[in-house]
Amino acid sequence: xxxxxxxxxxxxxxxxxxxxxxxxxxxxxxxxxxxxxGFAQVLAVLxxxxxxxxxxxxxxxxxxxxxxxxxxGVALGSAGALLQSAARNPLAEPGLLGVSAGSATAVVxxxxxxxxxxxxxxxxxxxxxxxxxxxxxxxxxxxxxxDDPIRLVLAGAALSSMLAAVSSVILLTDQRTADxxxxxxIGAIAGRNLSSIQPAIPVLxxxxxxxxxxxxxxxxxxxxxxxxxxLGQRPxxxxxxxxxxxxxxVGSATAMAGPIGFxxxxxPIAARAIVGPDIRRALIVAVLLGPSxxxxxxxxxxxxxxxxxxxxGVISALIGAPILVLIVRSQRLPAL
Amino acid sequence: MSVSPPAALQTQNLVxxxxxxxxxxxxxxxxxxxxxxxxxxxxxxxxxxxxxxxAKLHPAKQGQILLDGRDIARLSPREMAQSLxxxxxxxxxxxxxxxxxxxxxxxxxxxxxxxxWSKDDQQAVVEAIATADLxxxxxxxxxxxxxxxxxxxxxxxxxAQATPLLLLDEPTAxxxxxxxxxxFELIRQxxxxxxxxxxxxxxxxxxxxxxxxxxxxxxxxxIAAGAPKAIVTPELIHQLYGVHCRLIPDPVSGTxxxxxxxxxxxxxEE
Numbered sequence: 356x357x358x359x360x361x362x363x364x365x366x367x368x369x370x371x372x373x374x375x376x377x378x379x380x381x382x383x384x385x386x387x388x389x390x391x392x393g394f395a396q397v398l399a400v401l402x403x404x405x406x407x408x409x410x411x412x413x414x415x416x417x418x419x420x421x422x423x424x425x426x427x428g429v430a431l432g433s434a435g436a437l438l439q440s441a442a443r444n445p446l447a448e449p450g451l452l453g454v455s456a457g458s459a460t461a462v463v464x465x466x467x468x469x470x471x472x473x474x475x476x477x478x479x480x481x482x483x484x485x486x487x488x489x490x491x492x493x494x495x496x497x498x499x500x501x502d503d504p505i506r507l508v509l510a511g512a513a514l515s516s517m518l519a520a521v522s523s524v525i526l527l528t529d530q531r532t533a534d535x536x537x538x539x540x541i542g543a544i545a546g547r548n549l550s551s552i553q554p555a556i557p558v559l560x561x562x563x564x565x566x567x568x569x570x571x572x573x574x575x576x577x578x579x580x581x582x583x584x585x586l587g588q589r590p591x592x593x594x595x596x597x598x599x600x601x602x603x604x605v606g607s608a609t610a611m612a613g614p615i616g617f618x619x620x621x622x623p624i625a626a627r628a629i630v631g632p633d634i635r636r637a638l639i640v641a642v643l644l645g646p647s648x649x650x651x652x653x654x655x656x657x658x659x660x661x662x663x664x665x666x667x668g669v670i671s672a673l674i675g676a677p678i679l680v681l682i683v684r685s686q687r688l689p690a691l
Numbered sequence: 692m693s694v695s696p697p698a699a700l701q702t703q704n705l706v707x708x709x710x711x712x713x714x715x716x717x718x719x720x721x722x723x724x725x726x727x728x729x730x731x732x733x734x735x736x737x738x739x740x741x742x743x744x745x746a747k748l749h750p751a752k753q754g755q756i757l758l759d760g761r762d763i764a765r766l767s768p769r770e771m772a773q774s775l776x777x778x779x780x781x782x783x784x785x786x787x788x789x790x791x792x793x794x795x796x797x798x799x800x801x802x803x804x805x806x807x808w809s810k811d812d813q814q815a816v817v818e819a820i821a822t823a824d825l826x827x828x829x830x831x832x833x834x835x836x837x838x839x840x841x842x843x844x845x846x847x848x849x850x851a852q853a854t855p856l857l858l859l860d861e862p863t864a865x866x867x868x869x870x871x872x873x874x875f876e877l878i879r880q881x882x883x884x885x886x887x888x889x890x891x892x893x894x895x896x897x898x899x900x901x902x903x904x905x906x907x908x909x910x911x912x913x914i915a916a917g918a919p920k921a922i923v924t925p926e927l928i929h930q931l932y933g934v935h936c937r938l939i940p941d942p943v944s945g946t947x948x949x950x951x952x953x954x955x956x957x958x959x960e961e
Binding site: 568571574575577578579580581582584585586587588589631632633 | 743746748767768769770771772773776777778779780781782783784785786787788792793796797799800803804849852
């Protein structure tokens, strides 16, 4: 009989995710929107040599960008895994459910009211995410929606468009806000420096810690609400914890990089494909795969329209949307 | 009858329900130690609600439930799960989950952040799987098992909780006759090993044959309780289900079997 947690499948999954991450980090450091700085120069810079321009590009631009990409990937990958498990819905994703939109709209409103993207209060993004999360899950629990996974997404889409409309009105009428957040509202990790994202990091880590604590009760909840209660869990408390954790994770990711969709959809699905549906395993693999997905999308964002960069959010949507369609079109949504 | 042993579970003027509706009304029940108790009654009489209430899934609106003399309102969900295992009907196993994966969940109330998985837990899981006669299938996905085997795997999860009390909500629902017998014989074996079992059962003949003690419910109250042979009469059946019938003893077990069930009393009178 296999032991509790460290099955061979899990070991392979973790090693594969780490290997992939290592490769993608190298790509992220070595590939730019032009060919000026290649792998050789990057290596030289990392060894302490290299010319001034290479040093600046690598240390001031690519390294921070890679670190931010990793953090955003961890946050969105784990938030998606949690949401999908708690909603028992493989399509539950922070972007599709309006959690990211809630967070982004809160930020846009706060900037219109006088704040600046550089000293952005991460808490504003979190409050917005919490609002989006509670509205989407609240609507999903209303009678009549039933268990159809697609209805939850429709409710989320409605919420997202409503929030996007609010953002658009503000951006159209307020030039200063529009200039400040134009790139950010589509989702981008380019040009952000480490000091500006620093306040979001402890929040992200807190959200991740809560997520890891919730993995066990969520695994029991996957057996059914009453079964979990019979095992001594408190389903309502667990779901509240999920909302808080998702809000912390998505809020901090949005504060760092703007709303980036589909990471929370694709990453947990890949994680489950590797290690199975148990959230305790899937969450850990999602945490490791999230950075790879975001960095891969970011590397693509530098090369698809050279020499200009395409926003990361656009690339992630270009990858994620077809996958969403594939999942919805597949014969049967996998039961969670 | 000899002096009855103290009750494992006891309800005192128990009222259960949702915001405005009352489902269980002023109910006084006793679950005897070390026996199999079957709760019977028509659809919607509150059987499953009572069972969930005994496991503290619904808080009591009034009255109380005593578990070995302690009021369960004072026990945390975890403490409840350490002394009482509930197997509800809503269980779903995620795709790909194996028997052992499922049974390990039974150790949840005994493990946690501060008390990691130990040899004792592993031992409890192995024993529970053996008791349910699934040792040869421990690593098989649940989806590849028969209905009876799957139900025994769920029971094994409840057994791994290692509680003196076991509450089963319609453990044989949707099983064919052979698989029903598998499950009922396992339940008898558990009682013989000293467990107290409470089950909600629809089939009266099975309830009479496999339970030591019956609780017959109608619209949220108990209308009869006791040994099957002592309480099951055509009158009780009529009170419960509004049908007429005759009873004959099972030639093998001697427990009552219901025959000639019909809605009018004609023809039964001859």
